[in-house]
Amino acid sequence: MEFLEKAILEKGKVLDGDILKVGSFFNQLMDISILEKIGKNIYQRFKDKNVTKILTVEASGIAMAVATALCFKCDVVFAKKSKTKNVEGEVYTADCYSFTHKTLNQLIVPKEYINSSDNVLIIDDFLATGEALNSLMDIVSQAKAKTVGIGIGIEKGFQKGGDKLREQGVDLFSLAVIDKMDTNGITFRK
Amino acid sequence: MEFLEKAILEKGKVLDGDILKVGSFFNQLMDISILEKIGKNIYQRFKDKNVTKILTVEASGIAMAVATALCFKCDVVFAKKSKTKNVEGEVYTADCYSFTHKTLNQLIVPKEYINSSDNVLIIDDFLATGEALNSLMDIVSQAKAKTVGIGIGIEKGFQKGGDKLREQGVDLFSLAVIDKMDTNGITFRK
Numbered sequence: 001m002e003f004l005e006k007a008i009l010e011k012g013k014v015l016d017g018d019i020l021k022v023g024s025f026f027n028q029l030m031d032i033s034i035l036e037k038i039g040k041n042i043y044q045r046f047k048d049k050n051v052t053k054i055l056t057v058e059a060s061g062i063a064m065a066v067a068t069a070l071c072f073k074c075d076v077v078f079a080k081k082s083k084t085k086n087v088e089g090e091v092y093t094a095d096c097y098s099f100t101h102k103t104l105n106q107l108i109v110p111k112e113y114i115n116s117s118d119n120v121l122i123i124d125d126f127l128a129t130g131e132a133l134n135s136l137m138d139i140v141s142q143a144k145a146k147t148v149g150i151g152i153g154i155e156k157g158f159q160k161g162g163d164k165l166r167e168q169g170v171d172l173f174s175l176a177v178i179d180k181m182d183t184n185g186i187t188f189r190k
Numbered sequence: 191m192e193f194l195e196k197a198i199l200e201k202g203k204v205l206d207g208d209i210l211k212v213g214s215f216f217n218q219l220m221d222i223s224i225l226e227k228i229g230k231n232i233y234q235r236f237k238d239k240n241v242t243k244i245l246t247v248e249a250s251g252i253a254m255a256v257a258t259a260l261c262f263k264c265d266v267v268f269a270k271k272s273k274t275k276n277v278e279g280e281v282y283t284a285d286c287y288s289f290t291h292k293t294l295n296q297l298i299v300p301k302e303y304i305n306s307s308d309n310v311l312i313i314d315d316f317l318a319t320g321e322a323l324n325s326l327m328d329i330v331s332q333a334k335a336k337t338v339g340i341g342i343g344i345e346k347g348f349q350k351g352g353d354k355l356r357e358q359g360v361d362l363f364s365l366a367v368i369d370k371m372d373t374n375g376i377t378f379r380k
Binding site: 023024028029030031032033035036058059062063066067069070072073074075076077078080109110112113 | 213214218219220221222223225226248249252253256257259260262263264265266267268270299300302303
């Protein structure tokens with residue numbers, strides 16, 4: 001069994017409403033050995049793709065993105081969820097519905113942070129319906145750059161976002177894919 | 191001149207209202223070589239302090255915290271700014287006023303993520319008035335753990351938060367301290 005699946009079974013907790021609580025090792029508290037392994041695994045999977053930039057979304061995607069970028073030695077950009085005083089100049093935007101928080105956000109990346117020559121690896125901690133990833137890929141397209149792959153920590157396979165991306169031909173790598181989960185247990189995809 | 195001061199002079203931009211825009215290498219886009227050096231420098235400074243946990247605040251503190259934690263091989267916790275569906279159980283809270291965004295936030299850390307035996311190194315990207323750091327130290331105190339030091343990327347020395355912390359005896363290390371800045375230039379503390 002993979003290290004992340006093992007940690008999910010040992011320390012994760014399924015809450016009502018398809019919520020998987022992994023805050024004690026994968027989100028608000030990040031187990032550094034798990035984070036380091038995630039970065040190295042994603043690097044191994046995409047190291048031949050000539051990745052020039054890693055793109056993620058604040059806040060919980062940043063940790064995995066940084067751990068991975070330190071392996072690639074490439075810069076990291078994160079999309080902000082609302083326009084703040086520190087963002088100025090022209091920006092790419094894409095709407096994004098959050099399944100967890102039931103809110104509509106706008107993802108924002110200043111135009112100067114992605115170049116048309118970039119080979120972008122998108123990183124996120126969770127994949128459920130795929131809304132956030134579609135928005136990030138949209139931003140990469142607007143920049144006329146290329147999305148060379150997507151690296152995910154935990155994919156909720158039963159929400160089908162990952163399968164839709166694979167059908168579209170996206171090179172998607174998830175470290176753990178959950179096909180079924182409820183308060184009785186968690187079943188991973190083989 | 192230190193690497194971070196050099197990058198600030200080359201790529202930073204002073205905006206009205208004491209805002210320093212460093213998004214192109216230190217915030218929304220993170221230059222990986224700078225991030226790696228920051229982590230290594232903070233590690234060198236605090237490596238004899240028996241650090242068991244790194245604490246930061248979402249979102250922009252996470253990158254530096256992870257880069258530093260990978261040197262220490264210790265876990266990272268970030269304080270959330272509002273209660274979300276993924277946070278459950280008992281939590282520590284501390285009020286925190288954001289100078290940049292002019293809003294009052296509540297910082298939240300689940301009690302189970304900090305133990306009384308922890309030697310906590312607090313990390314943040316910016317230090318201005320010190321509000322966020324005081325709130326994080328408050329949370330560490332509530333957990334009956336020990337704050338062994340604070341590692342900062344850019345300190346706005348002219349806002350005096352850092353000097354107040356030093357007067358209190360806090361072991362504070364800032365990679366770049368700005369004593370004066372306006373649209374004409376930036377002066378670093380020697």
